Amino acid sequence: MENQEQQASAADALTQAIANKLEYLSTLQAAVQHGDDRQVYELLDQVRYYQEVKKTRSTRAVNHLAELVDNIHPQISHYLSDNLIDYLGHIYPFFYYEEYTTGLFHIYFGNWWDRRLFGDLDVINVKFEFDEKEYQKLKDSFALEAHGQRLNTAQIESISGQSEQLQKLVDAQTTRDNQKAELREQLKENSGKSSMPWDSGKLKDERQGIIDQLTKLADEDEKALNAHKTIKENDDRILVLSKEDTILNYEKQSIRDAFDDFEHFEAHNASLYADYLNSLLGKSEGEVTVDD
Amino acid sequence: MINENDPSTLTTSGRLLNYNEAIKDGLETGLRFTKLMDQLIKTTDPDELVSAATELADFTLDSDYVTFPHQYSNADYYLLFMSRMLELHDQGKNVILQSRDHHEELTQQLTPLGDRGTFNFRVETSENGGVYYRERATGQSLFYLNLERKMFRFNSHALTQLFIIDLHETVPAETVKTSVQILVDFARYLKEDYGYSVDFNILDAANRQNYAVRSTDLPAGVVDRLFVMAAKEDYMLTNGVNGNGAEIALEHGVVVDIFNNQLEGQPEWVLTVHDDDQKISWFDVLLKYPFMRDWYLENLTDLEISSDPLIFG
Secondary structure, three states, X not given: OHHHHHHHHHHHHHHHHHHHHHHHHHHHHHHHHOOOHHHHHHHHOHHHHHXXXXXXOOOOOOOOHHHHHHHHHXXXXXXXXXXXXXXXXXXXXXXXXXEEEOOEEEEEEOOEOOOEEEXXXXXXXXXXXXXXXXXXXXXXXXXXXXXXXXXXXHHXXXXXXXXXXXXXXXXXXXXXXXXXXXXXXXXXXXXXXXXXXXXXXXXXXXXXXXXXHHHHHHHHHHHHHHHHHHHHHXXXXXXXXXXXXXXXXXXXXXXXXXXXXXXXXXXXXXXXXXXXXXXXXXXXXXXXXXXX | OOOOOOHHHOOHHHHHHHHHHHHHHHHHHHHHHHHHHHXXXXXXXXXXXXXXXXXXXXXXXXXXXXXXXXXXXXXXXXXXXXXXXXXXXXXXXXXXEEEOOOOOOEXXXXXXXXXXXXXXXXXXXXXXXXXXXXEOOOOOEEEEEEOOOOEEEEOHHHHHHHHHHHOXXXXXXXXXXXXXXXXXXXXXXXXXXXXXXXXXHHHOOOOOOOEEEOOOOXXXXXXXXXXXXXXXXXXXXXXXXXXXXXXEEOHHHOEEEEEEOOOOOOOOEEEEEEOOOOOOOHHHXXXXXXXXXXXXXXXXXXXXXXXXXXXXX
16 A cells, blocks of 8 residues: 555656656757747756846756756757857957867867967857967967067067077188188197297197187088078078967957957956847847746 | 983983072072062061961071072061061050161060060070070060960060069069060960960969969968068968968959869969959069069069970970
8 A cells, every 4th residue: 555655656756757857858849949049048057047147046956957958969059059150250250160060169260371270169058168278379469469579579589589690600601711721820830830848838728729719610610501401490480480470460459359458358258158148138038938 | 311300310401401490499489588578567467467477487598509698587577577466456666676787687675665675586496496585685585486386375484583573673563564565465466366375374364364383282381471471561361262272362352362273182282363354463463562572582482383384394
């Protein structure tokens, strides 16, 4: 008797649990059918929705119903991306998205030559997942701008300086050749001098001094010989750095055009979820919304 | 037996008759020549002009028995032909033919360019035949012309060396443009009126023209350099429409693309210049934009536009 009652109440509880899931799924299905992206987002994360959009704490316990659709996130993301990317296009006109596999999006910054892959777009959570390294470069570059510098200015200057030094070495070849000839002459003279015992120390020192100078010149000759190759390599390095500076400059300009400064850009990113859902709310105003 | 081909078997009168015939032939050739010269110099019919020039191009005036001590070279008939062709298209004033005082040799100047360039034709001695239109001081052969084969080929290397490099400092771009236009017009008449196969090369303003660059597999750094150089002049090099190259929008709707024309297999990098009126060629871009010129010249070993390899190989 008791067993039967227990069994019956267990069945009721399970039926209710299943009914909850069915209801969740059918509400989600209806939302998709009606193109109500706002409700889809609400259903995907009710806690966040109530916190950030309704600005109230959800009274209900966390129900984990959203987990039901975890394994179709790529499809949901693919579906939701249409309107989201449309919206982002107005606010972040410099970002370009590429759906590299269903529901997953790469973000590219700009449409200039060799624009950077800047991270991923998390459609389900309405969030930019920026590549940390690239993002940091942009941030640093904004900071350096205050000092009138570009990210790679210092490095480019140091490499150019090295190339200049090398070029000087190359240009001074004739001078060195003359010096060497003179030193060799001196060396010959030195050896020819009859060495009186009291002079021998002095002559030896003089000889060593000449040899040291010749060695130094030979070292410089060697460097000059390889200079052309190094200068060419330096040019390539400078090109890579200038290119990066040019790209960062375009990125900064894009952000300034859209947000005035980097701080406003970051602030927008932080409130993106709430801003987007509020914009959807604004769109669906006047429509009958099912408020459970 | 009398063998007419073997003088030793002929009688004296037979030999004289043969001699006489040979002189008649030689004179006939001379008469034919004067007729062709008349035609070349005087005709107002472009068809007759072309046929006279074609025949004179490899005309042998001398024979064993009759030689003419005063002769122009075949190359000179080409100059005459070019002048006359322009004249028949109301552009006679655009070139000036000059004849040397003491011997028979013609040279030509392009009127806008004046004495900054003196031109003549140089006969190709190989069996290909044809002639090269050459600037005498620099030896640059700007184009190749073959009347028999109806071929006309511009040479990007020579055009660049002469007009974009050598004369850059001293001759205004506008003057270069009008001078080169005379050559383009000459080629155009041959193409449009006589079905010549013409390669306008870097002077081709048609949008569909793909200018193939020398390094078919262009090093990435070359495009990077344009990106950096353009940015300094406030022009932005963007990703190309086709996704495998770059694009730069210049003034007045002129767009230059540089891209790999082959989606698979061996790469083949090319340049294109687009403008709505199809009036702008790569050469014009080089004349007008110093940063494009600098980029092209600094990377000439990779970027030089290919000319017909069979002619300018």
